[in-house]
Amino acid sequence: MVQKTALGVMVGLVSFLVVLPITPLPSFLYITLTLYFVFITLAQSWNLVGGYSGLLNLGHSAFFGVGVIAGGLATIHGLPIYASMVIGGAAAAGLGLVMSPTFRLRADYFAIGTLVLPAVVRPALENLTGIHEIIIPRERLLFVTTSYYVGLVMMLVSLTILYLVISSRFGVALRSMREDEDASRSLGVNTFRLKLLSLLVSGFFAGLVGGFYASYLGFISPSYVFSLNFTLTPVFMTLLGGIGTFLGPIVGGLVFAGLSQVLTSLFPGSSLDLLIFSGMIIFIAVVAPRGLMPVVRRLVR
Amino acid sequence: MANVADNLTTFIQLLSIGLLNGGLFAISASGLSLIYGVQRVLNLAHGDLLVLSAYFTWLFSITLTPLLKVSPLLAVVVNVAAMAAIGSVIYFLLIDRIQSLGFEPPLLATFGLAVFLQTTMGALWTGYPKIAQNQPYSTTSLAVGSILLPQSIVIGFIAGVIGTLSLHFFLVRTYFGLAIRASSQDWEAAEFTGVNVRRVRWASFALGVALAGVGGTFYSVTSSFVPVSGTSILLILLTIVVLGGTGSVLGTLFASIVVGIIQQIGAFYFGPEVGTIATFLAFLLVLLVRPTGLFGKQRG
Numbered sequence A: 001m002v003q004k005t006a007l008g009v010m011v012g013l014v015s016f017l018v019v020l021p022i023t024p025l026p027s028f029l030y031i032t033l034t035l036y037f038v039f040i041t042l043a044q045s046w047n048l049v050g051g052y053s054g055l056l057n058l059g060h061s062a063f064f065g066v067g068v069i070a071g072g073l074a075t076i077h078g079l080p081i082y083a084s085m086v087i088g089g090a091a092a093a094g095l096g097l098v099m100s101p102t103f104r105l106r107a108d109y110f111a112i113g114t115l116v117l118p119a120v121v122r123p124a125l126e127n128l129t130g131i132h133e134i135i136i137p138r139e140r141l142l143f144v145t146t147s148y149y150v151g152l153v154m155m156l157v158s159l160t161i162l163y164l165v166i167s168s169r170f171g172v173a174l175r176s177m178r179e180d181e182d183a184s185r186s187l188g189v190n191t192f193r194l195k196l197l198s199l200l201v202s203g204f205f206a207g208l209v210g211g212f213y214a215s216y217l218g219f220i221s222p223s224y225v226f227s228l229n230f231t232l233t234p235v236f237m238t239l240l241g242g243i244g245t246f247l248g249p250i251v252g253g254l255v256f257a258g259l260s261q262v263l264t265s266l267f268p269g270s271s272l273d274l275l276i277f278s279g280m281i282i283f284i285a286v287v288a289p290r291g292l293m294p295v296v297r298r299l300v301r
Numbered sequence B: 001m002a003n004v005a006d007n008l009t010t011f012i013q014l015l016s017i018g019l020l021n022g023g024l025f026a027i028s029a030s031g032l033s034l035i036y037g038v039q040r041v042l043n044l045a046h047g048d049l050l051v052l053s054a055y056f057t058w059l060f061s062i063t064l065t066p067l068l069k070v071s072p073l074l075a076v077v078v079n080v081a082a083m084a085a086i087g088s089v090i091y092f093l094l095i096d097r098i099q100s101l102g103f104e105p106p107l108l109a110t111f112g113l114a115v116f117l118q119t120t121m122g123a124l125w126t127g128y129p130k131i132a133q134n135q136p137y138s139t140t141s142l143a144v145g146s147i148l149l150p151q152s153i154v155i156g157f158i159a160g161v162i163g164t165l166s167l168h169f170f171l172v173r174t175y176f177g178l179a180i181r182a183s184s185q186d187w188e189a190a191e192f193t194g195v196n197v198r199r200v201r202w203a204s205f206a207l208g209v210a211l212a213g214v215g216g217t218f219y220s221v222t223s224s225f226v227p228v229s230g231t232s233i234l235l236i237l238l239t240i241v242v243l244g245g246t247g248s249v250l251g252t253l254f255a256s257i258v259v260g261i262i263q264q265i266g267a268f269y270f271g272p273e274v275g276t277i278a279t280f281l282a283f284l285l286v287l288l289v290r291p292t293g294l295f296g297k298q299r300g
Helices: A002-022 A027-053 A060-076 A081-104 A107-129 A144-167 A169-179 A181-186 A191-217 A229-241 A247-266 A272-287 A293-300 B002-039 B046-068 B072-101 B104-125 B151-173 B175-185 B187-192 B197-222 B229-244 B249-270 B272-289
Strands: B141-144 B147-150
Touching: A002 A027, A002 A144, A027 A060, A027 A144, A027 A169, A027 A191, A027 A229, A027 A247, A060 A081, A060 A107, A060 A191, A060 A229, A081 A107, A081 A144, A081 A191, A081 B272, A107 B229, A107 B272, A144 A169, A144 A191, A169 A181, A169 A191, A181 A191, A229 A247, A229 A272, A229 B104, A247 A272, A272 B072, A272 B104, B002 B046, B002 B147, B002 B151, B002 B175, B002 B197, B002 B229, B002 B249, B046 B072, B046 B104, B046 B197, B046 B229, B072 B104, B072 B197, B104 B229, B141 B151, B147 B151, B151 B175, B151 B197, B151 B249, B175 B187, B175 B197, B187 B197, B229 B249, B229 B272, B249 B272
Parallel strands: none
Antiparallel strands: B141 B147
């Protein structure tokens, strides 16, 4: 019953988003909506590792940033947007492969290792490639409506694939590993391979989003795309909605989008929104560690 | 021949500055290590608490210093008290409620706290870099042969080493130190032998944050800082804690000095960013080869 309602709401929401551009709304609205497509996809990609595998990845911006750089370079060299996105995803998945030795670490050390990751990867990339900014040439930039639809397609395809991944046997294996890793291992499950695969998939989608974001923004400085913002916001959205649930990042993303729009229009130019969001992270961690979804579910019943 | 001598002098100069800087890190890093060792809570706001006390020192240096003609370093007294109080508030409002829920909730709570502190400091004191003017120390250097050592860094080093060694002897020689070590090894067993584990955890959290206050005081007279400096400081402190191994104060001191030297030498010979990359690579390598750190004790 609840699932049918959720499906109905989803279909309604998607058709609304598809037909929205026929209305004469100001273009900044579409630009803002596209940004939320970026963040919701990023949040769901984080959720696969952070929520389902139980590996607290505090360096998601490194995967995103690698995707932005690789995808941006591909776009500059003339590749179409979808190809650039896939290249961004592949590059970020490569970073996941490099990270694989850290799975031997205890869970809290994995969190520390990933926290340091953006601070290693960004200067390493900048020094190796000599790139300190990426400017997408004007003729390769997307129009607002095109960018909106590409972003929407990216979000829908990524969410669908991630949903299939989560509900597959692989997803079940991830959850059982999260609940009790030793028990999984004693049943003959190769937990190293599970963790690696989940990080590869998660990294791929973070990089895919990055590859899109390069063309969305047009001008990229690595220190921006590797910044804490691109870890903090997805993690916050996921926590808000409920970590380790498929609807969590989506509901959390919608609540976040609404909240931040209200806050920025009420207090333009101030950092009050960050203050409130950080306060909410603390509040969620202390009072509602399972996020808003259990509360919503209780209300639906 | 003269060239070789010059190079050698430069190298020794870098080595000594690195060593001194490392000693300066040691005190804050041992605070982080203490908190992690006792409650298995990684305080992601540690760097920002350090920066907060650096701002307190800066405020002290522009108000009380010209008024009373005292060194801004005296702010260390204020900072220790203020940070112990703030640490206690954080402990009872956040950590105490959630540390039994596993490692994730405290990590997220202190992550939120870190962003909260950065935003608040940004709103209060703008993003413009600050440094606590510390006449006459800031401008004078000690000359050892042809090697120059800025006096403020030397004072920070001495304070760092004395503070770290006092912490070591406090943990090893006193009854309360014993209780702290017992609680960090097996809190249930400690509870059975009559240790008030909750009080130990509170005291060690407050002490750990107060040590960040000491570190922040000396940091503010040696380096300029902005509201978001805490993040990069935290990463350096984490590196030190992991390299040194949790539960080993002397290991932390040693690791601080190693990190200080790697940073100076890497930055001078290969560019400022390389110092950072080299430090973090060393960190990741040690993490992989010896997850308990160079001096850490094996845990079950």
